[in-house]
Amino acid sequence: MxxxxxxxxxTYRKSLEKMPERPxxxxxxxxxxxxxxxxxxxxxVLDPEYEEKRGFPGExxxxxxxxxxxxxxxxxxMRMFAGFGTAEQTNERFKKLLKAGQTGLSVAFDLPTLxxxxxxxxxxxxxxGKCGVAVSSLADMEILFDGINLEEVxxxxxxxxxxNAIWAMYLAVAKKRGYDWKKLGGTIQxxxxxxxxxxxxxxxxxxxxxxxxxxxxEWGPKNVPxxxxxxxxGYHIREAGSTAVxxxxxxxxxxxxxxxxxxxxxxxxxxxxPRISFFFDVHNDFFEEIAKFRAARRxxxxxxxxxxxxxxxxxxxxxxxxxxxGVSLTAQQPLxxxxxxxxxxxxxxxxxxxxxxxxxxxxxxxxxxxxxATIALxxxxxxxxxxxxxxxxxxxxxSYYLEWLTDEMERQAMAIIEEIRRMGGVVRAxxxxxxxxxxxxxxxxxxxxxxxxxxxxxGVNAFTDEIPLKVPIQLVDPEVERVQAERLARVRRERDxxxxxxxxxxxxxxxxxxxNTMPHFVECALAYCTLGEMMDVLREVYGTYQEPxxx
Amino acid sequence: xxxxxxxxxxxxAKPGLDGHDRGAKVVARALRDAGMEVIYTGLRxxxxxxxxxxxxEDVDAVGLSILSGAHMHYFRxxxxxxxxxxxxxxxxxxxxxxxxEDVPKLKELGVAAVxxxxxxxxxxxDFLKRAVPERWKAQGLA
Numbered sequence: 001m002x003x004x005x006x007x008x009x010x011t012y013r014k015s016l017e018k019m020p021e022r023p024x025x026x027x028x029x030x031x032x033x034x035x036x037x038x039x040x041x042x043x044x045v046l047d048p049e050y051e052e053k054r055g056f057p058g059e060x061x062x063x064x065x066x067x068x069x070x071x072x073x074x075x076x077x078m079r080m081f082a083g084f085g086t087a088e089q090t091n092e093r094f095k096k097l098l099k100a101g102q103t104g105l106s107v108a109f110d111l112p113t114l115x116x117x118x119x120x121x122x123x124x125x126x127x128x129g130k131c132g133v134a135v136s137s138l139a140d141m142e143i144l145f146d147g148i149n150l151e152e153v154x155x156x157x158x159x160x161x162x163x164n165a166i167w168a169m170y171l172a173v174a175k176k177r178g179y180d181w182k183k184l185g186g187t188i189q190x191x192x193x194x195x196x197x198x199x200x201x202x203x204x205x206x207x208x209x210x211x212x213x214x215x216x217x218e219w220g221p222k223n224v225p226x227x228x229x230x231x232x233x234g235y236h237i238r239e240a241g242s243t244a245v246x247x248x249x250x251x252x253x254x255x256x257x258x259x260x261x262x263x264x265x266x267x268x269x270x271x272x273x274p275r276i277s278f279f280f281d282v283h284n285d286f287f288e289e290i291a292k293f294r295a296a297r298r299x300x301x302x303x304x305x306x307x308x309x310x311x312x313x314x315x316x317x318x319x320x321x322x323x324x325x326g327v328s329l330t331a332q333q334p335l336x337x338x339x340x341x342x343x344x345x346x347x348x349x350x351x352x353x354x355x356x357x358x359x360x361x362x363x364x365x366x367x368x369x370x371x372x373a374t375i376a377l378x379x380x381x382x383x384x385x386x387x388x389x390x391x392x393x394x395x396x397x398x399s400y401y402l403e404w405l406t407d408e409m410e411r412q413a414m415a416i417i418e419e420i421r422r423m424g425g426v427v428r429a430x431x432x433x434x435x436x437x438x439x440x441x442x443x444x445x446x447x448x449x450x451x452x453x454x455x456x457x458x459g460v461n462a463f464t465d466e467i468p469l470k471v472p473i474q475l476v477d478p479e480v481e482r483v484q485a486e487r488l489a490r491v492r493r494e495r496d497x498x499x500x501x502x503x504x505x506x507x508x509x510x511x512x513x514x515x516n517t518m519p520h521f522v523e524c525a526l527a528y529c530t531l532g533e534m535m536d537v538l539r540e541v542y543g544t545y546q547e548p549x550x551x
Numbered sequence: 552x553x554x555x556x557x558x559x560x561x562x563x564a565k566p567g568l569d570g571h572d573r574g575a576k577v578v579a580r581a582l583r584d585a586g587m588e589v590i591y592t593g594l595r596x597x598x599x600x601x602x603x604x605x606x607x608e609d610v611d612a613v614g615l616s617i618l619s620g621a622h623m624h625y626f627r628x629x630x631x632x633x634x635x636x637x638x639x640x641x642x643x644x645x646x647x648x649x650x651x652e653d654v655p656k657l658k659e660l661g662v663a664a665v666x667x668x669x670x671x672x673x674x675x676x677d678f679l680k681r682a683v684p685e686r687w688k689a690q691g692l693a
Contacts, residue, residue: 111568111619123597126624127568200570200594241573327573331668364668366620366650440576447577451671460669473650476620549593551563551579 004039007056012036015058015068022073026391034392036072037064043398053298053407057393059313061301063294063406064394065352066317071390075103076348077355078380079156079321083108083133084367085480087143090133093370094148100374101381106156106357107144108132109166114201116162116535119484129480131367132158136484137530139491141169142176150174154185156231156321156355161203163190164212165534168521171224175526187228187277187321190216193254193426194233197435198240200547203535206427208542210261212517217262217272219518228277230258231321238281239327241443244288245409247281249416250426250435252299256417257426259308269308273315282344282351283325289344290396291405293320293351299410299417321355322348329364333459334471337361342379349383350396356380366473436550488530495528503527504537511541559683560610564592564601566617566625574646575616581672587679598628606638611683614675615645622649623656630661640690642682646670 027033037057040047047054055061058068067073080102083090094105110132112124118136119128128134135141145155150173159166167188174184192209195202202209213230220229234251242250255276262272280296282289300318304310324344329337338361345358358376360368368376389395396402423429449455456462507520524534563579565572572594583589590608592601605613613633617625626645633641639661646666649657654665664678 111621115568117568123568126621127619130620131569131618195570200572201568239573240571241577364648366648439573440580443573444577444580447581447672451673457669461671470651473652475650547594549591551576551583551589551591 002051002056004037004041004056007037007059011056011058011068015073019069019073021069022075024385026072028388028391036069037393038395038398040398047398054397054403060305060316062297062317064397066297066319066354070352070393071349071384072393075384075390076353077104077154078102078377078384079104079106079355079357080373080377081106081108081158081323081357082368082373083110084131084474085129085133085476086483087133087135087140089129089477091144091146091148093373094144096370097373097377098148098153100377102377104154104156104355105148107158109157109159110134111201113162113166113531114159116165116203116531116539118488118530118532119481120488121532125481128484129476134480134484135166135169136488136532137491138169138172138525138528139487140484141173145170145173150177150179151183154187156187156189158189160189160192160195160199160201161209162531162535163188164216164517164521165525165531167216167229168518168525171522172525181224183226184224185226187231188216189233189279190230191233191254191279193257193430194236194251196430196545196547197237197250197254197426198242198439199236202545202547204538204542205545206430208538209545210258210427211514212538213258214261214265214267215516215518217258218265218267219516221271221275223518225275228275228319230275231277231279232258233279235279235281235323237439238283238325241439241446243442244283244285244292245412246416246438246442248292248296248299248409249413249420251278251280252296252303252413253417253420253426255300256303256308259304260425263308269304269310270312270315273304273308273310274312274317278318278320280320280322280353281325282322282348284328284340284344286343286347287402287405288409289347290351291402291409293322293348293353294394294402294406295410295413296320297352298406299413319354321357322351322353323357324348324359326359326363329359329361330457330460331364333465333469334361334365335469336459337364338375338379341376342383345379346383346387346389349389350394352394362471362473365471366475369472369474371472433548433550436548440551491528491530499527500529500533503529504533507534508537508541511538559587559612559679560590560608561587561679562590562592562601562605562608562610562613564596564604564613564615565594566596566598566601566615566629567619567621568595569617569619569621570594571618572616574618575614578614578616578646578672578675582676582679585676585680587676598625598632601629602632602636602638605633605641606636610641611686612642612644612679615643615647617645617647617649620648622647623653626657626662627660634661640686642679642686644678646675
């Protein structure tokens with residue numbers, strides 16, 4: 001039986017060599033100094049399943065965290081999702097967030113960009129810059145990251161169908177500014193399966209969509225080795241109405257589906273799996289959320305090791321970003337959301353997340369204002385620096401309820417994963433409408449429970465106010481559409497038309513012949529091809545997807 | 552002569568590029584459970600598609616669900632096309648993430664009701680059961 005003493009001497013020490021303890025007092029307010037970790041040994045109990053189920057931080061099965069010293073050495077990355085209006089406006093917000101102490105960037109794109117349309121496309125009308133920043137070409141991307149050191153900051157980009165193109169634009173900015181791709185860190189969401197399940201920002205049918213994702217699995221580790229080329233996302237699944245168990249199961253099932261697709265292409269699991277990252281939602285049910293993170297790590301580790309034969313421990317370790325639940329926020333009594341976000345963020349931290357976005361209190365009303373975004377960031381900083389939850393790793397481990405709930409969520413999630421496997425995998429389950437039906441059921445059931453007051457939501461179905469509280473909200477300047485259209489016209493006028501045509505032709509050929517598209521996306525980006533032009537080429541080759549209208 | 556006891560027909564639509572359809576689907580299902588006939592358009596509908604479906608399906612009301620911030624544009628377009636095609640009698644309502652400041656502007660355009668986050672589905676059912684028969688009466692249909 002492995003002893004804590006051995007873990008401290010081996011894993012913990014090795015972890016500190018890479019990243020020393022933070023120079024803060026790891027002591028309680030009464031000056032008690034907690035050790036980095038507590039195990040059954042510390043309270044003199046026996047847990048015969050300890051090693052198999054819980055183990056030690058930084059070791060298989062990673063239930064207690066993916067890194068040896070976790071927050072004792074390095075806090076989670078505070079990565080606030082931001083983006084609105086033009087590239088100039090968002091660049092300014094980025095710089096303010098960095099100045100306020102945020103440690104990573106996270107880009108929200110507007111709907112035309114997410115759907116692969118240029119800002120001046122007829123379908124973009126009314127949507128440009130509304131729920132994210134508009135990026136139609138390298139010219140926008142250059143402005144978006146103007147004055148930001150790309151080797152110092154890691155950037156996450158929430159982009160899916162056009163992920164290859166947008167990533168190529170980011171890499172093109174780096175290249176033009178002389179940064180080394182080998183030093184770039186960040187994440188593209190690039191999880192198309194959950195789009196078919198929940199968020200619905202798909203362009204092409206499932207099969208070619210997955211093909212594009214696997215192109216990044218193949219090309220990424222060789223060219224941008226520190227980049228996470230996917231963030232397998234449960235967040236949107238949960239927001240669309242799933243339960244926490246469904247979120248857990250479907251997200252991991254998506255992850256396994258990508259692994260299988262990559263293996264089918266002949267890639268080496270230990271080359272790509274270490275760069276797969278995850279993204280979960282954190283809702284109000286405190287212990288269920290903590291258990292979800294712990295169960296997710298354990299399931300991933302077990303399956304990657306035993307089912308997919310991965311040998312590299314980094315292939316077993318599930319690293320995750322988390323976001324507090326936008327869907328839990330209320331338009332009524334909006335300031336209450338600050339409390340909800342704090343509780344959810346605490347759950348994510350106690351669950352051992354590696355990166356976190358906290359929602360702003362006004363998000364049920366509009367995009368965050370500068371003030372509300374700052375309060376959300378400050379909430380993370382209060383948890384990190386004032387609550388002491390970072391003194392010791394996985395501090396709730398060993399709680400009878402939490403350990404039982406972690407096991408129970410693992411059991412229920414595995415049953416769903418097996419069910420999806422029996423259906424023939426995630427793509428088949430999408431085609432059969434399985435997720436749409438399950439989501440419709442779960443979200444309707446929840447709504448009815450709220451309306452019957454079986455679930456109480458403060459300020460909505462209980463403790464309501466006569467006079468609603470007004471908070472200031474952020475409005476997007478309608479000028480954005482015009483600014484974007486002008487910039488696009490200038491880009492199209494000034495670029496080298498021949499280079500553009502050749503780059504797009506190269507992309508078309510690669511798509512038709514089933515070659516890896518990434519080098520061609522990079523060439524297109526450097527040539528200032530627009531996003532719409534690149535996506536149109538693929539629309540021609542792959543066709544588009546229309547979801548059946550199911551209620 | 553339409554009869555006042557006929558079933559209310561409602562079109563629920565998701566205009567624009569936004570794919571967040573949880574609210575639209577929950578509302579559609581609640582209206583159906585309340586005895587109405589509900590047609591759901593599916594995602595990514597243009598105003599033209601919505602209005603043409605509303606007329607073809609002979610609905611009493613059209614509900615738009617918009618969370619992307621593009622609500623002013625879509626409500627204006629749908630209302631304009633309904634009027635243009637002689638279908639002003641179809642009741643237009645909607646919901647989503649819509650700032651309070653915009654609600655009077657939408658009402659001015661002719662949007663009969665705007666339901667924000669946290670609205671109970673019963674409220675929407677009650678609204679339609681009241682407003683639609685009122686229209687029938689006003690038009691001398693009943």
